Amino acid sequence: MAQRRITNPALFICDLQDKFRPAIHEFPKVISTTQKMLKASQILNIPVFATTQNKTRLGETCPELGLDAADGVKTVIHADKTMFSMLTPEVRKALEKFDSKLSCVIVGIESHICVTQTTLDLLHEGHKVYILADGVSSCNKEEVPIALARLRHEGAVVTSSESFLYECMGDAGIEEFRQIARLVKETSSSTKDTLQTLCKI
Template sequence: MAQRRITNPALFVCDLQEKFRPAIHEFPKVVATTRKLLKASQILNFPVFATTQNKARLGETCPELGLDSAGDVKTVVHADKTLFSMLTPEVRQAIAAQNTRLSCVIVGIESHICVTQTALDLLEEGHKVYVIADGVSSCNPEEVPIALARLRSEGVVVTTSESFLYECMGDASIPEFKQIIKVVTETKQATKESLQTLCKI
């Protein structure tokens, strides 16, 4: 029987709040990539960890992600924070409850602040860390390649959403393959646009 190449993936959705939409470079592209990975997380049944940054002041997560609606995406934890890193005590407890080292895939904002600090903390805790280049951004686009270069040097795998999904599966004979291919096909144009705008380097 076929086995997945990555057996313990987990999706980390960092601070994708509606109030940031006007400020973040190509914010809708980050949301589109995140939606694709959220769909895949439901098919492949891997956990989702999400955060908001100071929700009382900066508001809720973008509604199209379905993270705040009952019956939509099931999150292990959706925590509010003032920390820049996603690894609040609540998130750390939820990670520990998984009882394994995770392959953590991070999307969200901002690349050089919350995404960077989350990635570094997860590495320090002994997890494998992937940052999705077509799923992260910052207010100033010039910050992004500098942050990704630093993260690569620290041991983070910088990759794309499609590459991660195929690596996650590893084998076209796994039962979920056709469902994931449907997601990839349905999001083909959005993926192309995200790559063109967020992955110019």
């Protein structure tokens, strides 16, 4: 019987808020990748953790992500914070409900601040961390490769959304394969555009 390659994935969405739109390099591309990952999370039943950074000042999570909307994606937790890492006491408490360490896949902003500190904390807690290079950015685009190089050195896996989804499945024989393959096909144009924009070597 076909089994998934990654059995305990979790999607972490870091601070994708309205007020960051004009400031973040290629923000719409980060949103596009996040939307794809959210659709995949529903197909593969991947739990979703999300945060906002000081939403009183910086606004709510972008509405097009549909987090916690009546017909949208339900999150394990959607917490506001002032610290930079997503691992607030509230999020840590939510993580305790899981029996084993998670394979955490991170999208969001900013690569060199909140994404970096979240990654370091998750690694310190013994979780595996995947950072999607086509799903993270910063105000200054030059910060991104520096952050990703550091986090790779710290033990995180830097990969792409499509690579992660296929690794997560691991086998074309799993029940959800056709739905994920359809999603990948439907988003292939935006994925290519995003990779060419955010992942220049």
